[in-house]
Amino acid sequence: xxxxxxxxxxxxxxxxxxxxxxxxxxxxxxxxxxxxxxxxxxxxxxxxxxxxxxxxxxxxxxxxxxxxxxxxxxxxxxxxxxxxxxxxxxxxxxxxxxxxxxxxxxxxxxxxxxxxxxxxxxxxxxxxxxxxxxxxxxxxxxxxxxxxxxxxxxxxxxxxxxxxxxxxxxxxxxxxxxxxxxxxxxxxxxxxxxxxxxxxxxxxxxxxxxxxxxxxxxxxxxxxxxxxxxxxxxxxxxxxxxxxxxxxxxxxxxxxxxxxxxxxxxxxxxxxxxxxxxxxxxxxxxxxxxxxxxxxxxxxxxxxxxxxxxxxxxxxxxx
Amino acid sequence: xxxxxxxxxxxxxxxxxxxxxxxxxxxxxxxxxxxxxxxxxxxxxxxxxxxxxxxxxxxxxxxxxxxxxxxxxxxxxxxxxxxxxxxxxxxxxxxxxxxxxxxxxxxxxxxxxxxxxxxxxxxxxxxxxxxxxxxxxxxxxxxxxxxxxxxxxxxxxxxxxxxxxxxxxxxxxxxxxxxxxxxxxxxxxxxxxxxxxxxxxxxxxxxxxxxxxxxxxxxxxxxxxxxxxxxxxxxxxxxxxxxxxxxxxxxxxxxxxxxxxxxxxxxxxxxxxxxxxxxxxxxxxxxxxxxxxxxxxxxxxxxxxx
Numbered sequence: 001x002x003x004x005x006x007x008x009x010x011x012x013x014x015x016x017x018x019x020x021x022x023x024x025x026x027x028x029x030x031x032x033x034x035x036x037x038x039x040x041x042x043x044x045x046x047x048x049x050x051x052x053x054x055x056x057x058x059x060x061x062x063x064x065x066x067x068x069x070x071x072x073x074x075x076x077x078x079x080x081x082x083x084x085x086x087x088x089x090x091x092x093x094x095x096x097x098x099x100x101x102x103x104x105x106x107x108x109x110x111x112x113x114x115x116x117x118x119x120x121x122x123x124x125x126x127x128x129x130x131x132x133x134x135x136x137x138x139x140x141x142x143x144x145x146x147x148x149x150x151x152x153x154x155x156x157x158x159x160x161x162x163x164x165x166x167x168x169x170x171x172x173x174x175x176x177x178x179x180x181x182x183x184x185x186x187x188x189x190x191x192x193x194x195x196x197x198x199x200x201x202x203x204x205x206x207x208x209x210x211x212x213x214x215x216x217x218x219x220x221x222x223x224x225x226x227x228x229x230x231x232x233x234x235x236x237x238x239x240x241x242x243x244x245x246x247x248x249x250x251x252x253x254x255x256x257x258x259x260x261x262x263x264x265x266x267x268x269x270x271x272x273x274x275x276x277x278x279x280x281x282x283x284x285x286x287x288x289x290x291x292x293x294x295x296x297x298x299x300x301x302x303x304x305x306x307x308x309x310x311x312x313x314x315x316x317x318x319x
Numbered sequence: 320x321x322x323x324x325x326x327x328x329x330x331x332x333x334x335x336x337x338x339x340x341x342x343x344x345x346x347x348x349x350x351x352x353x354x355x356x357x358x359x360x361x362x363x364x365x366x367x368x369x370x371x372x373x374x375x376x377x378x379x380x381x382x383x384x385x386x387x388x389x390x391x392x393x394x395x396x397x398x399x400x401x402x403x404x405x406x407x408x409x410x411x412x413x414x415x416x417x418x419x420x421x422x423x424x425x426x427x428x429x430x431x432x433x434x435x436x437x438x439x440x441x442x443x444x445x446x447x448x449x450x451x452x453x454x455x456x457x458x459x460x461x462x463x464x465x466x467x468x469x470x471x472x473x474x475x476x477x478x479x480x481x482x483x484x485x486x487x488x489x490x491x492x493x494x495x496x497x498x499x500x501x502x503x504x505x506x507x508x509x510x511x512x513x514x515x516x517x518x519x520x521x522x523x524x525x526x527x528x529x530x531x532x533x534x535x536x537x538x539x540x541x542x543x544x545x546x547x548x549x550x551x552x553x554x555x556x557x558x559x560x561x562x563x564x565x566x567x568x569x570x571x572x573x574x575x576x577x578x579x580x581x582x583x584x585x586x587x588x589x590x591x592x593x594x595x596x597x598x599x600x601x602x603x604x605x606x607x608x609x610x611x612x613x614x615x616x617x618x619x620x621x622x623x624x625x
Contacts, residue, residue, distance in 0.1 A: 054452070162334045165607055166600060167561035170580070174596050177584050178345045254461055258566050261463050262581055277464055284471045291471070295464035302459035 044315035058307035072117030080118040084109035089287045123272040127253040130190035135245045138198025146206030160196035168193035181264045205237035243316040247309035250302035331604040338600040396590035405590035416575030420560045427502035435510025457504030463566035466497040483572030502556040509552045513545035554610035558603045
């Protein structure tokens with residue numbers, strides 16, 4: 001996440017290029033702040049949020065989800081494990097058996113609220129892990145080939161085209177089959193399928209900035225390519241990459257849930273939302289909530305991050 | 320034009336070779352191939368006999384030559400589960416998926432153009448807002464989950480539609496609707512955005528000022544110019560429908576390659592897995608090639624630019 005916190009450097013780079021902006025920025029600080037090009041990405045997102053009901057709803061949902069997941073995975077860890085065969089298939093929306101059973105229970109009489117919360121943690125950790133891994137690797141490759149140009153660039157882009165054209169799930173299935181299912185190979189497979197997206201975007205952005213004055217100046221002062229890529233180009237092109245990563249989150253989460261549904265996800269006792277749906281498939285007739293609720297959770301989370309992603313994209317484009 | 324087509328053909332063949340190499344690397348470098356092909360309880364004698372018979376005891380480069388020769392003869396070995404050659408098994412299932420995918424894309428593209436264009440024409444209205452939220456929801460829903468919910472409601476609870484299999488039109492309703500949802504959501508957004516661009520452009524303003532009716536402006540002038548981004552995204556999505564088919568076919572017991580692939584993975588039928596990946600890859604490369612040609616036909620500048 002270090003990519004996110006480069007506002008300071010952004011300002012420095014820009015101010016080296018156009019000094020007057022600095023004073024304008026200082027002047028703007030005193031009054032009510034209008035939306036400005038030099039503002040940090042998240043400030044701009046916050047600004048866009050104020051006028052967007054859907055955006056506020058999505059952010060509220062995501063904050064609540066994160067809070068529930070973090071707190072819940074401590075408070076509810078025991079009830080997620082405690083089986084109680086007297087309380088099998090308790091229907092949801094009743095507090096007759098205590099608040100843990102407000103969302104019903106599963107085939108082993110475990111609190112389904114606890115199951116959902118514990119699954120939320122695994123789902124979010126896997127998705128976030130895969131998104132970050134893909135973003136870091138993809139951005140590095142894209143920046144390097146975009147800066148180096150030439151043959152390397154052509155080959156990398158060709159590979160990216162093929163990777164994006166091929167159905168990612170099919171590729172994931174065959175890799176998981178040969179490597180064996182599990183947490184590590186799941187994150188690896190999910191990240192591998194999406195690296196090419198970041199490579200493309202990072203390369204396009206790098207091509208746009210590589211001839212700008214501050215980078216040409218660094219080159220003239222004898223800075224090495226690796227140094228220029230890491231300290232000068234990556235901070236400047238970070239915003240579109242963050243916007244892409246936000247957009248990719250829902251996609252990765254959906255892919256993860258599909259793999260878990262097919263039985264190629266994490267092993268017991270770990271479980272994700274997709275895995276819960278697969279379990280609920282066996283009880284569609286008399287325990288509909290087991291398949292319904294995790295699906296709702298996936299859908300709502302995907303919608304919320306997609307709404308947020310649109311705002312982040314708008315903010316990143318307003319530079 | 321001919322140069323453009325030749326170049327794309329060369330790229331397609333190179334991609335296919337890359338895919339073949341990837342499958343080879345995955346199959347040989349992650350452990351013994353006997354472990355992949357044979358059942359898990361195979362005896363050491365079986366493994367040794369299998370290795371000798373298939374040349375897996377020879378050096379890697381000889382294995383690669385053998386493998387490539389097999390791929391060119393469309394020989395991926397025999398299916399462990401079905402006993403027939405893997406190619407035959409896959410090609411038998413291919414039409415079912417192809418039909419499902421093409422009807423799905425037809426529905427998704429048609430609906431997306433109608434809904435997206437109407438939404439763009441009434442920008443800012445409640446209908447537009449509903450379309451934006453609806454398309455966002457459509458592309459956020461896990462397809463296998465909505466498929467299960469469809470089965471639960473329409474097949475189990477109301478008993479209106481069959482739960483699984485392939486047959487009369489009733490069997491098509493749920494698989495088509497669930498599979499079309501995601502491409503419909505994405506395409507509606509693309510159609511809406513590119514229609515908004517087109518409606519803002521000078522030629523649409525000229526058409527309006529000439530007194531062309533609103534319907535003709537939208538569906539004739541603006542839509543034609545919005546066609547290129549729509550075609551690009553539709554092409555990408557057509558290949559990605561295979562992703563949806565993998566899970567949706569499993570839910571509905573559809574006798575296509577998605578279902579076959581999942582069965583093959585559970586039954587450790589590596590010959591079939593290989594054949595599915597390579598044949599699907601070839602089909603997608605052909606599809607991309609056709610889209611490239613359609614693309615350069617819609618916009619002659621593209622062929623010249625390369």
